[in-house]
Amino acid sequence: MQLTVKQIAEMIQGTIIGDEAVVIRGISGIKEAKEGDLTFIANRKYLSLLKNTKASAIIVSRDIKNTSNSPLIQVDNPSLAFGRVMSYVGPEEIRFTPGIHPTAIIGENVALGKDVSVQPYAVIEDYAAIGDRCIIGTGVYIGHYTTIESDCLIYPHVIIRERIRIGNHVIIHPCTVIGGDGFGFATVKGVHHKIPQIGTVEIGNDVEIGSSVTIDRARFGRTLIGNGVKIDNLVQIAHNVSIGDNTIVVAQVGISGSTTIGQNVVIAGQAGIIGHVAVGDNVIIGGKAGVTKDIPDNTHVTGFPAREKWEDMRFQAYLRKQPEMIERIKNLEERIEELEEMLREMNGNAENH
Amino acid sequence: MQLTVKQIAEMIQGTIIGDEAVVIRGISGIKEAKEGDLTFIANRKYLSLLKNTKASAIIVSRDIKNTSNSPLIQVDNPSLAFGRVMSYVGPEEIRFTPGIHPTAIIGENVALGKDVSVQPYAVIEDYAAIGDRCIIGTGVYIGHYTTIESDCLIYPHVIIRERIRIGNHVIIHPCTVIGGDGFGFATVKGVHHKIPQIGTVEIGNDVEIGSSVTIDRARFGRTLIGNGVKIDNLVQIAHNVSIGDNTIVVAQVGISGSTTIGQNVVIAGQAGIIGHVAVGDNVIIGGKAGVTKDIPDNTHVTGFPAREKWEDMRFQAYLRKQPEMIERIKNLEERIEELEEMLREMNGNAENH
């Protein structure tokens, strides 16, 4: 890699503050940057590092002034812009061999689109359909009647069971399981009888799903993942859950059965949501929060049981006053003791009087 | 599907309230139901939907009166009854090809029962034994000396390591790992030395285990999953844990080493239980609870540290009084200030007197 600051700025529609002739030979994070590196600041927390970074150029947002000795490149979205440079200069992308590997097992009546790649030991069952330019990784299992639209990247060892529908441009990371039976039992005299889970899972376009995620099929009807949804690793999504477009679900979150999540929601790591509730649009759910009831649109909730963030913070602040309260009660008790004593004396005097 | 309400009621021993001649053409949840659909209500939370549902018939429990315009079918257990109808009218079940796929690798001295199906790329190591009518899914790995009794359904990519014992009628969902080494180290001068984990895992009859569950083998002896136990996705069960019959473990629960769980226990999602404790029979552990000590039989615990639910609720209620308490303390301080002032004056007067 060898690019001038000017060349990079052109690539990302950036405004240069400083010397446009500086030569960039590598990229790195702001803390690790050395001379010749391009870096960026997306999180304002790191702005103070600007002054002393060894980086030879820094991509920042348009409102940042230069406190560094190196040139800045101002852009609308530093993360996105840096990403574009990374795609350009990063290591050569892995190319999977096109075509169907001879060890792949393709069932009867399977529809394969144009330029599909099926890697070794993948198994595609009867009546499945795979769209154009999909890559089906090593050891992937695709069940009967499942359809995957075009341009999807299914990493090794993903399991997609029967009758699932997946949209375009979907990425699924290794060992994720789509369409396992919902967890449903009818208990009669202490014995749990399995309730058939005959529904499906539908996944929209432009969805990305992390590693070792589990998305259960619906009891009937469908479990629904909207367009543009991004799901991190080790997330549990139970039967009949519905997630609105562009919602983000961070690692180790669990969403219980029949719960509905709105659009543009962010659910932070390790949060849990009970079943049969509705979370509105644009909601933010804090890390480790436990949602136990409906959450209206545009609300930021934290804690367990989850409540509005300002309310939770005020409540926590009140609790932190406890030691002080105990001191104040003790003080009151002493003073009232004294007053009582004093009055007893005065009354005694008054009686003697 | 085309069945009369009468035909359905006969199938599930139901009592019809309304027109038995109504024709049912589909099934769905109560919210999504349209004309011609059969639906059901198992959760009383949804009873208010009865009045306005578009469903053409509703399965309910025997004590529900009709507030709908459509016929009801009263039964003992609506969930179970609806499940039966679903099995009858649902999509045709997937049939895996019987017999041993030529790509399956069967070791030496493996005992295979009658009508066993071994799917592509499964590997069964030496001295394993698989009972009658078991289905061993694509890419499943079964270790040396492991035995599986009859009628088990092992979904694709399940890993069962060596010397494990699994009962009859067990279902294991994809990517679950049975018999991984317990997490045990002896630390000498800061270096962690692996402690051999030479025990096993024993799983009873009629057990169902979700996707991406991890059940570790015992250090010695066995990790034990009782008969009828149902385990949801992404659950962690450490070495030497013992779980009693018919216990339910919901998604993302973690149970630490050597802990004993009784029979008919329900452990809700994301709860955690420390090691070396005993949880009694018929215990309910709330979602996200953290159990730090023994729990007696028939107890419902919540919170972290987990305590009895009524105690936890009372404690939480007390905490919610904090803002009011602070107000009351402030009020007391003002009043006592006034009294002190008043008494100072009176004493002054008395002295002047």
Add this chain to the structure above:
Amino acid sequence: MQLTVKQIAEMIQGTIIGDEAVVIRGISGIKEAKEGDLTFIANRKYLSLLKNTKASAIIVSRDIKNTSNSPLIQVDNPSLAFGRVMSYVGPEEIRFTPGIHPTAIIGENVALGKDVSVQPYAVIEDYAAIGDRCIIGTGVYIGHYTTIESDCLIYPHVIIRERIRIGNHVIIHPCTVIGGDGFGFATVKGVHHKIPQIGTVEIGNDVEIGSSVTIDRARFGRTLIGNGVKIDNLVQIAHNVSIGDNTIVVAQVGISGSTTIGQNVVIAGQAGIIGHVAVGDNVIIGGKAGVTKDIPDNTHVTGFPAREKWEDMRFQAYLRKQPEMIERIKNLEERIEELEEMLREMNGNAENH
């Protein structure tokens, strides 16, 4: 197995208190031990069981006096010593067939060390390198340019993506995914654009990683797992995390992006750590704790938000005083009421006076 107490004591450099001629025929936990068994006590919690155990010999630490009728074998580290006996008397170890199974697919320019075993259906992509004596389990996937040093044991169905580096003597349990894309998006007008994750994962020597763990590759640079680190099942480690040598991470822990963990840290089960913070050396993080800021060296933190354990315990103790505080406030209110009444009367009298 048939060994005298004397023979066992010699094997583990132990001091015998009692009869050295007693014959041992089996091993077990202290609760389940029967005559002829060797057992051990590592956790002082179980010392009271010493008196009534049926075991024929017990391994204990050097400071334990005999309250049992059976001989003791005193050692420095009972867990480690018992482990040594277990390796000696435990079931015969599983031996995987050496050499490359004919169904294993080895790409071009792959470097395989001496005595490597590659099990059925494993796939090793172009330019990967596998060190001497490694065992690559059934169905394992190893990506392009990935290198694994010597003596590693990679269990079935582990996924290691491209350009990852793994040290010597590393054990990875089934279904773990190393090098999945970090979870990074740049959001423009509500749409989440994928940020390339072009970094890698580096894993040191003597590391053990449990089942179904996810360790994401760095955005750029590397996600780093130090030497001697032990990771339990179902743990999430996000992109650009760095974990110091000999740290222990218990099951279901989640560590968010760019966070740095020191050496010799213990992170207990289900704890979560937010992104971009630094946890010092020798820190202990309690089970279910939620770390939201930097933690200095040698600190024990618990709770959510995590604070020092003594502080958290004191805080919890204060909160438990709430019912008593409410009583004391009520009592103060009654007493002050009385005083006010009394003074009103006295003032009335005074006025009448």
